[in-house]
Amino acid sequence: MSLLASVARRSSARFVSPRMTLQSLQEFLAGVDSNYAGLASKLYPEYQSVKELAAADHANLQTLGIRAGIVGVIIQAAKGAGGSGPGHPAILPDDSATFAARLFAPFALDETDFPLHCSAAVLSSMLSEPPAASVPVPQSLLSSCNSKWTDRQHPLFVLEKDTSAPALVPMLHTAVCHAVPRGRPSELLMTPFWNAIGMEFPEQIGQLLGLDIVIDRNVEEMTITERLLKCDYMCKLEYRPCIVGEDKSNPNQQQEAVQDAVDKYRTVNAVTYGRLGYILMVTMAGSWMAVHGMPLIANLQTQDLISLVRPFEIVSPFGRTKAVTTAINLTRWILTVGKLQLLPPAPAADLNEALVRPSPYLGADPLAQPGKLTIHLGYIDKTVHVPSAHLQALLSVYGLLKAKKIPNAISCRWLHVGGHSVQLQHPMPIYSATGTDYHMVSMRLEPVGANWLPPSPVQLYNLTESLLTTLRALHAHGHVHRDIRSENILSVSSGWMLIDWELAAPSGSPVFWHGTAFPPGMYPGVSWGASA
Secondary structure: OOHHHHHHHHOOOOOOOOOOOHHHHHHHHHHHOHHHOOHHHHHOOOHHHHHHHHHHOHHHHHHHOOOOHHHHHHHHHHHHHHOOOOOOOOOOOOOHHHHHHHHOOOOOOOOOOOOOOOOHHHHHHHHOOOOOOOEEEOHHHHHHHHOOOOOOOOOOEEEOOOOOOOOOHHHHHHHHHOOOOOOOOOOOOOOHHHHHOOOOHHHHHHHHHOOEEEOOOOOOOOOOOOOOOOOOEEEEEOOEEEEEEEEEOOHHHHHHHHHHHHHHHOOOOHHHHOOOOEEEEEEEEOOEEEEEEEEOOOOOOHHHOEEEEEEEEOOOHHHHHHHHHHHHHHHHHHHHHHHOOOOOOOOOOOOOOEEEEOOOOOOOOOOOOOEEEEEOOOOEEEEEEEEHHHHHHHHHHHHHHHOOOOOOEOEEEEEEEOOEEOOOOOOOOOOOOOOOOEEEEEEEEEOOOEOOOOOOHHHHHHHHHHHHHHHHHHHHOOEEOOOOOHHHEEEEOOEEEEOOOOOOEEOOOOOOOOOOOOOOOOOOOOOOOOOO
């Protein structure tokens, strides 16, 4: 699938194909916003008028998510309908997406080496590579760039009579040539980092390549560890932050910026990131920029970070060019992650949002209440209504899990029955105070995993060995799981894990639901425990 087709498929309302006709452009604009219903026909063929109106209505363009790139689209549509207009030179097509695809092309690496097993030296080298392609620019822009470059030829650009990428070139030119303001507080959109890469440059690239760039401090990001904390910068792939960043106003706060990012993401896990080995972390302290690799391991500490780009000051022409090159290579890195399909399927539910699912005990009693599941970044909250006759068996099983006596199995931090905490190591008999046949059991479980098929025969062998080790230990304690199926075997950073223990019981216990397994077909399309 082409880049344009891919972006259009992801978000057709955010992207306009530069090859559309004048009529289709009018139809598109009329459908998106009535203010633009007659824009192209009204302004055609006056190029200058298009520029003026687009600039005057920039806020509305931003709302549409199209930004100033629509100018090039209108110009190209007008040209395709009959010419470039009287008194104006021919304007080449707006091929910003084409040149962005070349400039930000994924790294060509063997997937076995990237990035899970990628060494720090290789990662660091990748982020320092020169641009994958040069962007054609007119002499008027290239001269100002070359005046700041010692060898008289800026590596980002190649001279051309007319520009073939009008939406992209000004962003790159601004990123390299505009002065960095000093003395401003380091707040979002006022930081040296954002000025160094051209203010809207990340958003522009995000639109061209179909990435979700978040640069608003006021947007609550639901994937970080502490719900109310926010990340100053992030680039998402398939809704998951793979590049994050922190800004501080003082050059002496570089370590504080690093620590803040670690505190927010130290519990990242396989349900979100699968086979991805690192999150990349951009930190700014005053005018100093650095990049670290954050390994996706349990109990991450600051000393586990890998320095990929050592701190450098971005106020000089060389520093600004290095900042732009680093931003380009960060994007190439995340595109490589997408190309190699290292991220697992999305979780069964959005993070921090409760998912109501049928009770596993409904086969015995249709009146039993449904269960509830909430996936957080580092743990899972789960509520089920357990039959009174099975409660002690469930407490016994979860006691084994909490004591970590069963390898490769989900662990239980705590468990409540009817709102009261239970000591799982020595559970006391519990009797219903209301006379009902069910108890509401709430529990917090960890770690979180992804329901992901083994990618190779070796992984399938490892899964089988892991499952047999789990069952051997469980049977040695006199219990059986009674709900083993593919949906209940998850991938985690350390290997494979068996989940959903609500039906487990001592060996020989009576079956308390219809049939000898979870009733097939009772709830078509619903899998109890598919991602938790």
